[in-house]
Amino acid sequence: MKSNPLVVTVIAKQFNGAGNVLLTLANRSGQPLPAFTPGAHIDVIIPGCGKRQYSLCSAPADHYEICVRLDECSTGGSRWLHQQLTTGDKLEISAPRNHFPLPHASRTLLFAAGIGLTPLLVMAEALAARQADFTLHLYLKHADQLAFSQRLCNLGACVVIHYSSEGDSLRQRVPDDLTQPDNAALVFCGPAGFMHHLQQLALQHGWDEAQLHSERFQSTSPLMAGDAFEVQLASSGARFAVGEQQTIAEVLEEAGIEIELSCEQGMCGACITGVLAGEPDHRDDVLSQQERAANDCIVLCCSRARSPLLVLDL
Ligand code: FES
Known part of the structure; x- marks a missing residue:
């Protein structure tokens, strides 16, 4: 709605x-x-x-x-x-929406690049308030890009700032704590290249996918086209055909069914809807690995179906 x-x-x-x-x-x-x-x-x-x-x-x-x-x-x-x-x-x-919550872990590593600092700064302050074990690594090109300098200063030694102009980018030097995945959560946000590189580094150093938590600014979803299928609304039983070049969201909107849409690129989570039967083909950047595996919800603006019919909790 x-x-x-x-x-x-x-x-x-x-x-x-x-x-x-x-x-x-x-x-x-x-x-x-x-x-x-x-x-x-x-x-x-x-x-x-x-x-x-x-x-x-x-x-x-x-x-x-x-x-x-x-x-x-x-x-x-x-x-x-x-x-x-x-x-x-x-x-x-809009009202606030959160599909990037702070995970629970005995140690939290926060990695931000550029404006990706914004959600992680609030997380760092929440962790500091509860005296949790955490480090915030912030990657910038130059010192003049530094935002929130007073708030970062208040977090003291829990913040490490890396300037690529000084030879300290993630590609040039891997922080020691990124090589120590035990009992930790890795939370990261920034441009697509930074996110991809950090994820590859983490997996190389033994982090499990379930320990990784991220939020993207740009969609990485492949083309939203694919095989045709049908969706059914659980409330009314009405069925709609989703063509090869259509999204579920487009089809439902054309039929006059109101759904919440925002980014329309599978990144924000506004259109996540329950699935009661059928198997989704997840193409979004917002659901976690566990949520995808459960197959009980779908991102309507970009994801499709592996089964001929999806029954939606609408
Ligand atoms: S509208 Fe943002 S994920 Fe669908």
């Missing part, structure tokens, strides 16, 4: 490291905004561009902060937020 957007006011817009702005958002009604947990993100509705997803990087409180990097390849979203939006403007956002 679709949910109504929240209307917020931009109460501050600040520089936050080269190429980034930090936006502080408050409820127009003065009421507290919905609570969230570390790793959560919101959709921001950009006029003329649609929805964009940003991690919440404020300490959970009665306002939200998002940090937006100006993407040179921007299709308009980050450019509008950087160049058009000003303090005092109104913005429509």
